[in-house]
Amino acid sequence: MRYLIVLAVLALLVVGLFFGHSADQQAAFLLTVVSASATLGGIAFALYGWYSSKEIPDLVEKRVQERMNEMEKRLEKRLLAGQEAEQKVIAAYGVTGDPDRKIALLRQALEVDPSVYNGYVALGYVYWYEKGDLVAAEECFRKDLEHHPDNYQAACDLAALYAEQQEWTAALSWMKEAVRNRPESAKDFDNDPRFDALRSNRSEDYEKVLGR
Template identity: 50%
Template sequence: MRIGVFLISAFIVLLTILGFIAPFLTHHLIDANYLLTVIATAGALGGIAFAIYGWYSSRELPKMIDQKVNAQLESALARFNERLIKQQEAMQKVIASYQVSDTDRKIDLLQQAIDLDPTVYNALVSLGYVYWYDKDDFLAAEQCFQQDMEYHPDNYQAASDLAALYAHYNQLLSSLSWIRRTLELNPAAWKSVDEDTRFDAVRQKHFDDYEKLIKRAKSVRHGYDGLWGGK
């Protein structure tokens, strides 16, 4: 459209210039009537040209908009389908890892799933448990659980996994902190937390703080904003 406006404007300017220089080429002087005629003619031609261009644009513009919108929709749909395929493939690899007994092969499958889609359900958590129980690699397990929390900040189960991991490696204050986070995300999880033997050392070492967290979670009925602000 910009090109069309430019061409019309250039055409009008060219006609105007020719109108001005024509008398000089024929050795005639420019009088006022001639000047007004040139200007009026240029204006009339410009008006006609822009009217025709406006009519054309009014017919073609909707088609251009439709084409652009359709192209954007097709591009978005292609990206969505590509993501969906990756998610499905990633989930298949996670499921396949459940059937594998070899630790390195399980790690490889889970890592492939994460590479395809780091947000895929349970991939990072499963990988964290492999590093924890099969490899006894605290740092790798911690990283997996923390990454899952980054992708799924409301995943109270991953928060509980981190609490259990810290308790297992005798980092009891960190464990207590993630128990708190677990119950902030889901106060109803207090029962499963309280029955989890992996937190026995936390209960023994930090009994009062632990009981305070459980008591707060149990008291929740209709929302819990503000309940976790105090000590």
């Protein structure tokens, strides 16, 4: 619209300058062109205002709706992935006598959704108690804490893992982290046989960590 107005004004100027017979005629014509330009500009502005009031809200609403649809699709995809991962974790719990099959199922679950609840913890248990691979178990517990920094269970399991290796300082440190994440868990350590050796060897520090 504005380009057409500019072209029309320029055309009028050219006509006036080339076909005006005197300076007075050209001056008068220029004044006419200026007046006409102002009028056309006002009309163009009014038309743009009308267009804006009609079209822009529709465009904004369309864009908002598109964004909402995209978010809904992403959320749906994430929910489906989470459900699939949870089903694989549950299936792994049902497997007996075949740790490699458990590991395969849990790995599949974590590929679908790395943050699936208890995925890395369950995998860590298989490596620890069924495969005897303490390094892999430790890695799993740490991975779980990357996705769930406040997970009391993963911190507790790391403490127990270090206690089994008689790395008392590390065990006490992870005990402290577990209690920080869940203060009411302090009493759970007393009933966990994995900490018997720690209680015997570092009883004072053990009680201190538990706030007693």
